[in-house]
Amino acid sequence: MGTEEIKLAGLKVTLPRTRILQILETNKTRHMSAEDVYRVLLDDDASSIALATVYRVLTQFETAGLVIRHNFEGGQAVFELDNGEHHDHMVCLKSGKIVEFHDEIIEQRQREIAKEHGFELADHSLILYGEFKGK
Amino acid sequence: MGTEEIKLAGLKVTLPRTRILQILETNKTRHMSAEDVYRVLLDDDASSIALATVYRVLTQFETAGLVIRHNFEGGQAVFELDNGEHHDHMVCLKSGKIVEFHDEIIEQRQREIAKEHGFELADHSLILYGEFKGK
DNA sequence: ATCAATGCAAAAACTTTGCACTGAT
């Protein structure tokens, strides 16, 4: 389970970290804001973990490469577990539903474009905004 | 000049709006945060236009389709004039330099992917982060 | 004259930080 990952990240294995990682692993929606995580903590636990701690832990997890932070529209950053498989996102402007996708053609073109501009690509963010229409 | 566009947007032609549009049109860097615009106003003008007004006007311009708001990394939103030609961005993490690009292959793939998911595409955001290397 | 637009200050929303206490090793 997650305890290992925390240790490998050079962080002490504490209750807040274990719980937050657990929540990220088990929550039905993969993408959660700090507030989302905090709310689950409030509901599930009798324990009291501060919102500030949630932010701190998520930031540490991000630094450690355990989670990825996204800045979608709407102020709040959202976090998701980094499963190692890069992907982009489709965000429904109506429901907030998020679907992940990966397209090698797009990835390839990005690398080419960067190269053409003498740009050393470190990362990228591709988000499609729109609306899921019932099939 | 810009006066027409403001009128067409259904907004009264006022000094703050004229000046802000003018700044967006003439500033050497196309992408400016509200603070950037505000700073130019402070320097150039004896007039005093409030930061709140800059935010209000930029938001109105966005609604009117005159400018586009981007949420790049780093907290502050940046605005650019909408010249009608859609493009994406390369952002240098070192210098902050921004280069625009457009790639029809990527655009096309996005449309296809959206279609495959029953997703009605309204908009998208593609940002490449990295570093420009001397040629 | 009318009603939108603005300045100012206050508030809101999100996130970070200082500090004294707690807890993992």
Add this chain to the structure above:
DNA sequence: ATCAGTGCAAAGTTTTTGCATTGAT
């Protein structure tokens, strides 16, 4: 015992809003 981790409250940042005044038509 030590030093990282945490809770709490306070502060920081960016953006928005309420309200009285100003200004465009």
